Amino acid sequence: MHELLTRSTTDSYTALIAETSDRLAHRFAEVSQPFSGAARNDLQDLTDRVDLDGGGIGTSAAVAEIDELFLENAVWFHHPSYTAHLNCPVALPAVAAEAVLAAVNTSVDTYDQSTVGTLMEQRLISWTATRIGFAHGDGVFTSGGTQSNLHALFLAREAALAAHGGPRSEALARMTVHATSSSHFSVAKSALLLGLADDAVVIVGDDGEGRMDPRSLEQSLRESRRSGRLPMAVVATAGTTDRGVIDPIDAIADRCEVGGVWLHVDAAYGCGLLVSQRRRHLLAGVERARSVTVDFHKSFFQPVSSSALIVREPRDLAAGAWYADYLNPLDNAEPNQVDKSLQTTRRFDALKLWVSLRALGADRLGELFDATIDLAADVANEVDADDLLELVGRSQLSTVLFRVRPEGTDAATQDALVAGVRRVLFESGRALVAKTVIDDRPCLKLTLLNPTTSLDDVREVLAMVKDAAATLADLESETDAALVGAEPLA
Structure with a gap:
């Protein structure tokens, strides 16, 4: 058996x-653009042509195939x-x-x-909790921010049920989760998965940015209670x-503490501020949260996946504990992480952060x-x-929202250009930018x-954006002119 990693195959x-x-x-050294620009149909054909039912071709040949199929066309x-999404290059020690x-x-x-892997993960959880400001916090590594948010809201649900008493189904139907329209989509998805009502997520007003x-949160909580709902x-x-941008956590915590409402801070993006010596103040008040999501595979430059849920009170994690005689019996004194996690089998992702902190230091990551x-x-x-670009607001972190406005175009044309510019750049593979919608208008996002x-x-990416927009706008004008000059249909 030479296919497995054992002492005889070292x-x-x-x-x-x-x-x-x-x-x-070689690929890292030679890649000249973030994507090959290969058409999806061609990539589908390359993928479909691989015979997954045939005999093995050998490890070296299989690795070569990965090089030609995946690495040649990777992002x-x-x-x-590459300026599109919340993806980062990774720290070498983590690799x-x-x-x-x-x-x-x-x-x-x-x-x-x-x-010792369990002990190392627990030490990193304790380190992160201390950085947040939790004196005796606990937590567990997760697959990403979506799972961390789901886990946090599950714990919040169980805490609200315990405080409410009465029939579980009746309480679930009344529970509400309060967040802005800018909160991550996983908040609404978690409400669905947790069996809350269709209107459980209540959108709180923002400051226009x-x-x-x-104050809108205070009013939202008051109205929920007045209508017989149960803010969870x-x-x-x-x-x-x-x-x-970052919500004013301190002021939000004031409102939550008045009514004993669970405050969860989704710091999947902004968690890098925990190790920033210049901007840590932007997270003021995070230590007052009941739970916090951190995504090390974003602003700590770790390979996917590396995320965690951190709670202020270790006892809160007990709400998700489940015991099995063959795995983690109730009378077992060993520090089993499965007691805290939504997952059972789980990779030792904490090792990557451990090595990065030891190799580079927290200050360097910051x-x-x-x-x-x-x-x-x-x-x-x-x-x-x-003059050819329009800035859409200011970020406290590392995003830039904007529109492109070629000469002679109106707002409607500029809105229509957003998707086209993003598509042209993506299909060429030369640059990747994202698109989104702000205040009901589409815009580009770096x-x-x-x-x-x-x-x-x-600047080179912005130049490509402006060139693509100008070309698309010219094509649009030529098409409109041709339609105006065409003879009407009989």
Whole structure:
């Protein structure tokens, strides 16, 4: 049996890793744009032609196939023209750790499967809790912000049920979750999965820039109670996906404490501020939350997946505990993480953050995140000063929202150009930008999470945006002119 990683295949393992890393290093060094630009139909054909039912072709040939099929057509987040979503280049120490955890294949659900791995994860959870300001906090690593938010709202639901008493079904039908329209989509999805009413998520007004308005929250909570509803949780966002703004957590916590409402802070994006020496104040009040979502695979530059849910009171996690004699019996004194997690089998993703902190230090990770925020501020100034571009608000983090306005175009045409510009750039593979909707109008979005990207790099992307928009606008004008000059149909 030479297919498995065992003591007898270590030489093969060493050669295979060397071959694979050489191919990867070559791709990283030679890639000239963030995407190949291959058409989806062509990629579908390449994928469908692979015979998954046939005999094996050998490991070396399979790795070569990965190179030609996947790496040739991958999306490269490290390329400076990738500016679309909340994806980051990854810290080198974390890549080394990824290789270790994949080879050892540790599962950190129970102590007897992970031993020191469990203790290392718990230490990182404690470290993160301390950074948040929880004196005795606890938590668990998760697959991402969506799972962390679901877990937090599950715990909030169980706490509200325990406080309410009475029939469970009756209480569930009355529960509400209060958040702004800028909160992550997982808030509404979690409400669905948790069996809440269709109208359970109550949208709270904002300040016009996407940040929750504390007075509107106060009114929203009051109206819910007046109508017989049961406020279960308030979700504050420390880094909204689109605008990159941070809700005023301190003032929100004031309103939550008055009525004993669970405050969850979704800091999936803004968690990098926990290690920033220049901007930590933007998270003021986060220590007053009952639970916090952190996504290390965003602003800590970790490979996917690396996220966590942190709670202020360790006892809150007991609401999700479930025991099985074969896994984690009730009388077991070992520190089993499965008692806290929504997952059972779970990768030792904490190892990546551990190695990154030890190799680089927390301050350095904070500097890297600060660099992306500095870049976004510079880019926003560039956009604001460009007559052919329109800046849509200001970010507290690393996003830039804007529209392109070629000469002679009106607002409707500029709105219509958003999707076209994004599509043209994506299909060419030269640059990737995102699109979204702000105040009922579409706009383009740059998400800058690469500390090595320069202002000149982004200027090149903006130039491509303006060129694409001008070309599309000219085509639109020519089409309109042709239609005007055409003879009417009989």
